[in-house]
Amino acid sequence: MSTRRPVKRPGGRTAAVTNAIRSAVEDLVTEKGRDKVSIPMVAERAGVNATTIYRRWPDAGAMINDIATYQLDPSRPLPNTGDLRADVATWATEVMLHYRKPVNAALLRAGSANAGEAQSDCLRGLLDEVTRLVEQVGDAPVTAQEVVDGVLAPVMYRIIFIPSSLTDDYAERLTDKLFS
């Protein structure tokens, strides 16, 4: 009698559960705001047992931090065409499209509630990227500060407060104005 144990297939049951949990977290954070989301709520929405979730994460905060990666990957390559205006427009549009997604906007808002002197990693990452963009061209016509004031700040302000006013070309128009 052979005892064949089922082979664990990547992309099989485990991946399906993870995807269901991820979707449930994203939907619930968007609908209710980060602080209102609990593990039983996610379990119900995802159609999985709460025990399955507790086996992976000790609490809702850890789960959301791990699942809803609302920050852009800090190791992704930055645009570097030699044309700073084009690079800033590309970068800022990517940032805008990322944080405009409802789940990311909801997490950004939750993060802003706890912002202040302790700068968030998310924000620090973006400021570092602005500095790198400006420094990778020689003799830049604008400072990192000016890119923050003229492009990043209005993009983030509208994402937080007036998301419906954002258009796809908003970051590009701000960049054009900054470099004009």
Add this chain to the structure above:
Amino acid sequence: MSTRRPVKRPGGRTAAVTNAIRSAVEDLVTEKGRDKVSIPMVAERAGVNATTIYRRWPDAGAMINDIATYQLDPSRPLPNTGDLRADVATWATEVMLHYRKPVNAALLRAGSANAGEAQSDCLRGLLDEVTRLVEQVGDAPVTAQEVVDGVLAPVMYRIIFIPSSLTDDYAERLTDKLFS
């Protein structure tokens, strides 16, 4: 036998209690963030009986809304010198100095956590003020939209995320850049 009831003096005991409660609310909101402040906590800090507070407000949320008027008085007069650049600089500096106060910044952050499609009264008020500033001069060289993008958004962004980077002349410098 005369029964003289004590005369209620304005600025007496009641005012002293109100001031103590107000200071306690402002300090605690600044220290802990809006959502963490409870009535017993305020009572202890203010040195008054919690019952005294419950007699005035049903819960901490109502108390904070009522006490910590972090919004600028919407009926205050706006600058109107005929010089739009000067008016915008004056207005934006007033907004900055107001929301830079730690308690107002803390409440603004708490408000941003609940922002989104349902625009806050605070924000709507500021957008209306920008529109009025621009409309009260004929033939304005900038649009209300441009004042929001170029001045209001960076001011609010820094108040929320990087308050330590604000300088007293920040709003004025942004205005100068917008009009240059």
